[in-house]
Amino acid sequence: MSRNEIRIFCPATIANVSCGFDVLGVALDSVGDEMVIRKVPEKGIRITEITGQDLPRETHQNVAGVAGLALLAESGSKFGFEIEIHKKIKAGSGIGSSAASSTGAVWAINELLDRPFSPLQLVKFAMEGERLASGVAHADNVAPALFGGFTLVRSYEPLDIIPIHCPDQLYATVIHPQIEVRTSDSRKILKTHITLADGIKQWGNVGGLIAGLFTEDYDLIGRSLVDYIVEPIRSILIPGFDKIKSVSKEAGALGCGISGSGPSIFAFSKGEAKAREVAEKMTEVYQSIGIDYDVHVSKINTQGIKILD
Structure with a gap:
């Protein structure tokens, strides 16, 4: 039976990883945001609650809202979604605060729609949140948040993400x-x-x-x-x-x-x-x-x- 609500952990990330500007990133395990996403009958996306940070709740001014709308524009979904964001990653900290919100939104919406999109497609939607946050639709934070571990953005046109093995220690x-x-x-x-x-x-x-x-x-x-x-x-x-x-x-x-x-x-x-x-x-x-x-x-x-x- 399909779910109508999901609660998720969205990891913080390190981007660039010294030598890999805009192409390398890695996900962290001990710090991240929590989000609750609900499927509702009314179309569109509403940000219903934000805790931990003073961020805009207007859909078009919030990275989670913008990323989610990018997904819905290609999904043909008859549903809408409500999003709660519980920020544990401080905005402007350099560990992927905007990426966590963007990726969390698209990942959870995709789950509630029974996964019509691939992880690579989800990266593209999440990048729209990064475009709002920084002016550039970069993927070096959103890719590891979605794939886990280290990721390499081999190409942006076309988008090509390569998961990289991570040593256990x-x-x-x-x-x-x-x-x-x-x-x-x-x-x-x-x-x-x-x-x-x-x-x-x-x-x-x-x-x-x-x-x-x-x-x-x-x-x-x-x-x-x-x-x-x-x-x-x-x-x-x-x-x-x-x-x-x-x-x-x-x-x-x-x-x-x-x-x-x-x-x-x-x-x-x-x-x-x-x-x-x-x-x-x-x-x-x-x-x-x-x-x-x-x-x-x-x-x-x-x-x-x-x-x-």
Whole structure:
């Protein structure tokens, strides 16, 4: 029997993953939003409740509403949907707040319609929410949220998403300084041209990171987590970034970088114990300079969105 209501967990995500600007992302297991979606007779989408953040409830101004409408425009559905959003991911934190809402909406609506669309099609619908949030319909957050684990956006035209193997002992530490960096603003400061030398180094690191993930070569993963193009520019917006990166590596992190457009900073480690040691060193930096923060230690979420009882 078809369901008329579903409650889901929508994971936070790390996008770019240092060297993979707009093409690499990974889902986290310990932090994410919760959403409740109901199928109703009246057509269209209504945002009935938002907790945790002060976000617009108007359908066309909310990323979940916009993504859901994109799906309904191609579904031919005679039903409408009500959406509750319980935000646990802070907007502007750099760990995929808008992506969680967008992907949660389209995934749940697809489930309630008995799955007429493939995961790849759902990515395209969710990207419309990202377009509203940042001005660019990028997929490096929504893809891992939907597929789980690491994903590579091999192509945008046509859209081609490649799931990437994840080593079992890979853990993420993410620290979020309590400042906001809007994705739309952080994109404006990026260069539109790069040198061939920087491009060659960056492509090598993307290839190295993918190879390291598939072969479970943790040292290769660490050597490849270097960004020559975006990080040098965006890091100036994040207080204490260089120090956080330095102490994380000293504590044994494989590598460290900016999560999405910032201001969150991520580090990958082999094993949970090491990831927690890295978290301690990260927090010491912000405590010393008087910046409030949130910190998360998480195993990689290889499932993506999950149904909650």
